[in-house]
Amino acid sequence: MNRIQLSQGGGGLESQALISQLFYRYFNNPILAQAEDAALMTLSGSLAFTTDSYTVSPLFFNGGDIGKLAVVGTLNDLAMRSARPGCLSAGFIIEEGLPYADLERIVGSMAQALQQANAQLVCGDTKVVPKGAVDKVFINTSGVGQVQCQPAPGMNQIQAGDALLISGDIGRHGAVIMAAREGLDLTTELQTDCALLWPQVDALIQAGIHLHALRDATRGGVAAVLNEWAQATGLGLWIEEAYLPISEPVQGLCELLGFEAYDLANEGRMLIALPKSQVEQALSILQQLTDSQQAAYIGEVRAAQPSRVVMQTAWGTQRILDWPKGELLPRIC
Amino acid sequence: MSLVLKDLFDGFRDPATLQALAHQIEQAAARLSKPLRIMEVCGGHTHTIMRYALPQRLPKNIEFIHGPGCPVCIMPKERIDQAIALAQPANHILVTLGDMLRVPGSTQSLAKARSQGADVRAVYSPLEALSLAQQHPDKQVIFFAIGFETTTPMTAALLAQTEALGVRNLFFHINHVLVPPAVSALLAEQPCHIDALIAPSHVSVITGAKIYQPLLARYGLPMVVSGFEPVDVMQSILQLVEQTLAGEARLAVQYSRAVDWEGNLKAQALIARFFEPRAMFRWRGLGDIALSALQLKAPWQTYDAEIQFASLLSNQPIDDHKLCICGDILRGRAKPQDCKVFAKGCDPERPLGSCMVSSEGACHAYYRYAKVTQIEVEVR
Secondary structure (H helix, E strand, O other): OOEOOHHHHOOOHHHHHHHHHHHHHHOOOHHHHOOOOOOOOOOOOOEEEEEEEEOOOOOEEOOEEHHHHHHHHHHHHHHOOOEEEEEEEEEEEEEOOOEHHHHHHHHHHHHHHHHHHOOEEEEEEEEEEOOOOOOOEEEEEEEEEEEOOOOOOOHHHOOOOOEEEEOOOOOHHHHHHHHHHHOOOOOOOOOOOOOOOHHHHHHHHHOOOOOOEEEEOOOOHHHHHHHHHHHHHOOEEEEEHHHOOOOHHHHHHHHHHOOOHHHOOOOOOEEEEEOHHHHHHHHHHHHOOHHHOOOEEEEEEEOOOOOOEEEEOOOOOEEEOOOOOOOOOOOOO | OOOOHHHHOOOOOOHHHHHHHHHHHHHHHOOOOOOEEEEEEEHHHHHHHHHOOHHHHOOOOEEEEEEEEOOOOOOOHHHHHHHHHHHOOOOEEEEEEHHHOOOOOOOOOHHHHHHOOOOEEEEOOOHHHHHHHHHOOOOEEEEEEEEOOOOHHHHHHHHHHHHHOOOOOEEEEEEEEOHHHHHHHHHHOOOOOOOEEEEEHHHHHHHOHHHHHHHHHHHOOOEEEEOOOHHHHHHHHHHHHHHHHOOOOOEEEOOOOOOOOOOOHHHHHHHHHHEEEEEEEEEOOOEEEEEEEEEEOHHHHHHEHHHHOHHHOOOOOOOOOOOOOHHHHHOOOOOHHHOOOEOOOEEOOEOOOHHHOOOOOHHHHHHHHOOOOHHHHHHO
């Protein structure tokens, strides 16, 4: 089997071959093709800039892989500030001995996600480290994109009276990784929710929805985002437990392993804070799009119970929804 | 008919059923002459009660006393210190269930020991300890076994397989504890604040309901062996109120979908093959209780980490933090929010006392779901 060798990260002939035969082939675009030390771009207006590192284990999982995650995750972070997918950088840290076919499959997924998003990978870096120095491959991506809303959505715009929406059923990415790690094969129909959020954000912007705040609920899940918002705004977030869409396989896995779906990671789900008057319009837009058919109203922002997330149960009791804690699941993305 | 995961809980969280039960409990409890103080022995029940905020739908004269039924919480500091000591040698791997990692011993937790280089592995299933031992024949693998009667058969099964496969580098540090002696110790104390008991059903799936019969004979208070879903707990509460009103003290089984009188005889035989009662075990928050835990029988001493690695281990008892009132909470003399350090010096990140340690501990459940019960106060 063809495997990645240390020399392919050494900066010499072998590195050059890997770059031109693999990376240039998949990420072909005029800026990257200049092959200089830095990419030159002409940008204008208000820009969003973000970075994220991807260390997920296993590398390949139901419905995605680390490559798709590395593109989608960073573009989703941009989308949360209303930024259209723009340019990306990618840094690969590869463990010596990684099968070449695995790397090619990962790079192929990245290229596919970039194409789907209409974004470009304009610069990159490859390091190969001795066996054991990393686990298979870690990828860092950074991205810039043009901000479409002024002001850009942000926590500082959340106000009492706002409604809270979720763009789909929760916890699927976390559940898929968990099932893969535990070798549980009872959830073959369960796929990661890993998907680009920009099409949803764009549709909402086009329809004139006032997006007060957006946040993709990755590590720490919905529980972490809601708590972050509650703490940052000093407002109370009141959630109706029964309105949170949770698929049966996710709920089943949570029962089996003692988790809560609210704590599980998502890679294609966002929380939206918006004026209550626009809830129906926003939901009807989201529900027409493939990845957000299950978008739902989940609660509202109030002045009562400042800085807390209050979960209202279906039989009329209330409790706190706290931050997820401990080593729930390391290396989920 | 095939069973799907949903069948395990569907219906047992039904809002309409819960409302109906709440209504029935309210009507029945109105006829109680004095408040009914119910001890739910198991941390799983504590978790359900707080997670579903059941007290908000119950009349004020139904009170809960959150019992000592969380195997992580009751682990005394010296046993944690022993686990940490066993993890130190370079050729040792300490294996335990994830919940144990954050529990503080006298100076640190297993998680901290791990960050400083000790090889500590958290597993979901005890059988993973066996594969670790097989994968690392050059290492001594020590399984830190915890839990009540429910999890003891898993440790026994692991030991049986270890022996059958001739694996010689897997050792057992046994911390299996028993429900009836601990509850008996609490009921024997005077004054006793406990009027009725909700007994854990998963223990009885193994042991049968019969293990509570001696408690009934000795203390004569209403008992219900209950499931863990909110409907189970509400139904059990109703049964306890009804028994009390009728002046009865019976041992009832609410969780009849899995519990019978005798329990799982095969599992009981497996336990009896390897384990015997330990003369004394120290419970964090409660102190020494005779015959309240298990140890390996003499023929299995070659697998007993406490014997094989005795030179590494200290048995010196270590006191609980002096501000901690977990002992009073477990006895029903205080509620978590009565503690001076609750949510101040003591929280799930830095627990001082046993009840804050695991998600099944009373203080942890209050902290996580109610934050000093301010919510409850506002709703009433």
